[in-house]
Amino acid sequence: MSKIAAFIKELALPVVAAPMFLISGPQLVIECCKNGIVGTFPALNQRSTEGFEDWLVEIKTELKKFEKETGKKAAPFGVNLIVHPTNPRLEADLKVCIKHKIPLIITSLGAVAQVVDAIHSYGGLVFHDIIKKRHAEKAAEAGVDGLILVAVGAGGHAGTINPMSLVAEIKKFYDKTILLSGCISNGRDIASALQMGADLAYMGTRFINTEESKATEEYRQMIIKAGASDVVYTAAISGVHANFLGASLKAAGITEEDLKKDRKIDFGKELNTEAKAWKTIWSAGQGVTTINNVESVSKLVANLKSEFKSAIEDQIKILEIYPK
């Protein structure tokens, strides 16, 4: 069995809970892995490499304890590294990932062969997120094990391409693992992603509204109230186009004029500015439209499983209408 097939086989549901700036931490990751889906977090959610390593140790210790106590296997977990010249922590954070043999590394912005090789050297997997074909070609060249296709409407730095076209376009030249991202909020959406040709669903926004996320109650309530058309796509906050809740832009006094401005992305001296911005201006994808509650990861995963199963059973029933 290939490394990636073994990775997928360990899961109770074909889902990766995507890394989210200021939102995902050890609690969310641990609960996801205990419930059979991949938990992830961005390394930059900790202020220093030392703090980042503390989180890794906490996650590994808790999951080991869980496995020992229950006899069950926890799903693998992953870390998101920003591969960008302005990220001063990349080298140190990567070293720590290698030291702890992190099963999955998700690279964003840059796909670099040396980084991929370093992760492969200890048997880790690398997924890279992309919003367009040119980025996917570069990442494929760098030797990544899977591509995360970030389609239109996703939370965070979203793309602009329809998911059906994006999957079709990438599958023309890439035959490794495909993860689909953007507005996947329930079990039926997960089944749809697989129908479109993805191997795994990559879900962000839905996990903001879990008890284990680091989001404030106000943020979660704003997601519950919002519909798809309340999400605003702008480069003004982060320097790269991203989706934000319109109500949080309004509450922060951001005007239409402000939204037209462009900022330069910078993970170095401006990380604090970035953190301040994302603390008050809240990102979410158009998938908010089907998010109506806050629940524990374990309840959410149980619901996703049953919705996923009935969506597939419904699809099979369609064959009774169209048998030939």
Ligand SMILES: Cc1cc2nc3c(=O)[nH]c(=O)nc-3n(C[C@H](O)[C@H](O)[C@H](O)COP(=O)(O)O)c2cc1C
């Ligand atoms: C609040 C928020 C913060 C995010 N931060 C990151 C991040 O730090 N790194 C990253 O690779 N993706 C980040 N993303 C994108 C997610 O990893 C994922 O691609 C996206 O949420 C999937 O779309 P969905 O939200 O519609 O499910 C973020 C998304 C959100 C909503």
